Amino acid sequence: MRKKFYALILTSALAISMMACGGNSGAGTTSDVPSESDSEAHLVEELATISTTEASTEATTEEYGTGNMIKGGDFSDGLGEWVSYVNGGACELLVNDQGEMQVDIEKIGSVEHGVQIYYDGFSLRKGGIYNISFDIHSTLERPLEWRCQLNGGDYHAYAKGVISPNSEVMHISQEFSMEEDTDPAPRLCFNMGLVADLKDQGITELPPHSIMIDNVELVVVDATNMIKDPEPVKAPLVKVNQVGYTPEATKTAIFSKLDAADNRFMVKDKATGDTVFVGDIKDETVCNDCVEHVFYGDFTELKTPGTYTVMTIGGAESYEFTIAEDVYDESLNAITKMLYYQRCGMELTSEYAGDFAHPACHKEEGTVFGTDKKLDVSGGWHDAGDYGKYVVAGAKAVADIMLAYEKRPDAFSDASGIPESGNGMADILDEAKYELDWMLKMQDSETGGVYHKVSGELFPETVMPQDETAELIICPISTTATGDFAAVMAMAARVFKDVDATYSATCLDAAKKAYDYLKKNGYDTAGFSNPGNVVTGQYGDSTDKDERFFAMAELYKTTGDTSYQDDIKALYDDGKPQVNALGWAGVGGYAAYEYLTTEGADEGLKGQIKEEYMKAIDENIESSGKSGYLCAVTTKYPWGSNMTVANAGMMFLFADEIEADEKYGKLAQAQLDYLLGVNGTGYCFVTGMGTQYPENPHHRPSQVLGKAVPGMLVGGPNSALEDPYAKAVLANKPSALCYADNNQSYSCNEITIYWNSPLIYLMAMEK
Ligand SMILES: [Zn+2]
Known part of the structure; x- marks a missing residue:
């Protein structure tokens, strides 16, 4: 903190953007994240806290900011939450001997945020009048910009100002009113890159210089007209699978917050209003993950097709749902077509993509990192x-x-509405081929090794794919990518054998070539790391043992060549790989399943692998028992928890093939039910599906077009709160309720191809 006399300088008029920001926050509850203890007294206390807090929604300055909302703005305790970001620029951030934040700028880059210093962790309420102030000086007189802005999407400013600091300390003080919807997690930043005023002067670069900032304050000046928070989205007290059930499916409604007299439920026909089924509400259970008591109602016996709701005698009611043989037909098409919408390198025409049409993207060749080598890696x-x-x-x-198709080819049609529909091959295989064709391009023709990834250096701005024009960098070969590649190419050789023998042979050749690379290159214990300045998804992995096992198991299953089995034995002699996961990192679950379902495989080795695999299944069963909503995630909800749930559903179905037991089918159905509405949040987690579904996914095309692509499974609850929005709005929520339908919340509400894919498997099997 620096004390000095200052000249008072007011910034020029504010620019307040009138664009709406999609906020759906709430002040929320003040209960703590539940402990692992299931103490009844503790729960009663928690429930009491929640209900009192929910009653008070008056906007007060106590709630919406007292004192300086920028914690540590005088830098007396170091940088605190201040962070530097560069996009083409270069800088170093520190606190200097005078106690000021100092930014040593080496290079400003070519955009305004080429060098940016930012702070997250405050809120701006609609109707509030605020004042921002800070002290600033610079070793070089130059313009820069401060902004209070949306932290995501188009990052538009709620308030901003341009200043030109020089060697004299300036005190900047600016009042502004928040005219847009309340933003519980905006960003305060200083753009120190190539700002507009520099561009206007024809300047493209600056010599190295330092900018010093101190005493940053943001205070509420007047809260009189602040708008109170909107009511948070309320989950219904009766949860059902919002898509519905096939007639023979296990059907369980889960009830919450009922009074003791509410001990019966009715299923009502939506069309006639008739009660068609009556059952008991029972088995009261404490759900620590949601901090509530839950109860269960079974209506499996209702098999008559129709559209219904479940009601209690006290009047609580579920969203509507359908019972029908073809209940998942449309949904399975939608969650599969999501992959078509993710296609790169081809034009999505309005005939197939409707409002989400766009020209071909990422057509240019990529450059292999650290070389001049150019490769066509389009597609996928x-x-x-x-x-x-x-x-x-x-x-x-x-x-x-491919596993879904192999197991249930009849679940997929050749008429889902993609360009290849009607070509005589199921659309799901056309879709698989689109990705496999790209993967084939990622294989190095000389060594058989497979490049780990291709992307720009940085994550793109919120633009349509054809507008991301940064150079494509092909990252080095990794053994994890090569192992996975060998596995899925061997799988493809099997799956495509009867529909396209030539393609099947191509895939098998590629698999063998990749496998040779693995044989020549030993275990990788360091794992892949992003090279150079590449910061996009790293997908690193501490071991490649499970990828090697996956490759061996698929090659063995497809070819019957026992040398691959010998290699599995040798791998096990080196210490057994983990077989408990079906992820992008842990793939041992696939390997184990494939080996255990290969005819003629070694019984001794099978016994050993089966024991390990069933141990992993038992852990999932135990988790499902602990979670009130019967899902295989409990206590802590990780990033992408919905994938963990969907993967558990797949694991249960695999287990049923290895050791048939009807409990596995029920457990798999429970995972599907959870994803489609039987969870504490009340959301069906797939865009456009059911009654209450995510509308603001973190997905660039959806954000740009202001409309969510349908059929995408979002990440779901994440109790680690791994983005500023989640930190701001979910801080005191129970773990299973740490979910926000907001496109700024990338740790709750992003989508990926590999979250949809296990859902495709699960739904195809239940169909
Ligand atoms: Zn693309």
């Missing part, structure tokens, strides 16, 4: 909300859908 699916393409992630996704 964009990974997620960004436009990177990552082999290990793509391998999981394509494996899931």
Whole structure:
């Protein structure tokens, strides 16, 4: 903190953007994240806290900011939450001997945020009048910009000002009113790159210089007209699968917050209003993850097709749902067509993509990192909300859908509305081939090794894919990518054998070539790391043992060549790989399942692998028992928890094939039910599906077009609160309720190809 006399300088008039920001926040509850203890007294206390807090929604300055909202703005305790970001620029951020924040700028880059210093962790309420102030000086007189802005999407400013600091300390003080919807998680930043005023002067670069900032304050000046928070989206007290059930499915409604007299439920026909089924509400259970008591109602016996709701005698009611033989037909098409919308390198025409049509993207050749080598790596699916393409992630996704087809070919049609529909091959295989064709381009023709990923250096701005024009960098070969590649190509050789023998042979050749690379290159214990300045999804992995096992198991299953089995034995002699996961990192679950379902495989080795595999299944069963909503995630909800749930559903179905037991089918159905509405949040987690679904996914095309692509499974609850928006609005929520339908919340509400893919598997099997 620096004390000095200052000249008072007011910044020029504010620019307040009138664009709406999609906020749906709430002040929320003040209960703590539940402990692992299931103490009844503790729960009663928690419930009491929640209900009192929910009653008070008056906007007060106590709630919406007292004192300086920028914590540590005088830098007396170091940098605190201040962070530097560069996009083409270069800088170093520190606190200097005078106690000021100092930014040593080496290079400003070519955009305004080429060098940016930012702070997250405050809120701006609609109707509030605020004042921002700070002290600033610079070793070089130059213009820069301060902004209070939306932290995501188009990052538009709520308030901003341009200043030109020089060697004299300036005190900047600016009042502004928040005219847009309340933003619980905006960003305060200083753009120190190539700002507009420099561009206007024809300046493109600046010599190295330092900018010093101190005493940053943001205070509420007047809260009189602040708008209170909107009511948070309320989950219904009765949860059902919002898509519905096949007639023979296990059907369980889960009830919450009922009074003791509410001990019966009715299923009502929507068309006639008739009660068609009556059952008991029972088995009261404490759900620590949601901090509530839950109860269960079984209506499996209701098999008559129709559209219904479940009601209690006290009047609580579920969203409507359908019972029908073909209940999942449309939904399965939608969650599969999501992959078509993710296609890279081809035009999506309005005939197939409707409002989401766009020209071909990422057509230019990529450059192999650290070389001049150019390669055509067009095609494949964009990974997620960004436009990177990552082999290990793509391998999981394509494996899931090929396994789904292999097991239930009749579940997929050749008429789902993609360009290849009607070509005589199921659309799911056309979709798989689109990704496999890209993966083939990622294989080095000389060594057989497979490049790990291709993307720009940075994550793209919120633009349509054809507008991301940064140079494509092909990252080095990794053994994890090569192992996964060998596995899915061997799988493809099997799956495509009867529909396209030539393609099948191509895939098998590629698999063998990749496998040779693995044989020549030993275990990788360091794992892949992003090279140079590449910051896009790393998809690193501490071991490649499970990828090698996956490759061996698929090659063995497809070819019957026992040398691959010998290699599995040798791998096990070196210490057994983990077989408990179906992820992009852990793929041992696939390997184990494939080996255990290969006819003629070694019984001794099978016994050993089966024991390990069933141990992993038992852990999932235990988790499902602990969670009130019967899902295989409990206590802590990780990033992408919905994938963990969908993967658990797949694991249960695999287990049923290995050791038939009807409990596995029920457990798999419970995972599907959870994803489609039977969870504490009340959301059906797939865009456009059911009654209450995510509308603001973190997905660039959806954000740009202001409309969510349908059929995308979002990440779901994440109790680690791994983005500023989640930190701001979910801080005191129970773990299973740490979910926000907001496109700024990339740790809750992003989408990926490999979250949809296990859902495709699960739904195809239940169909
Ligand atoms: Zn693309």
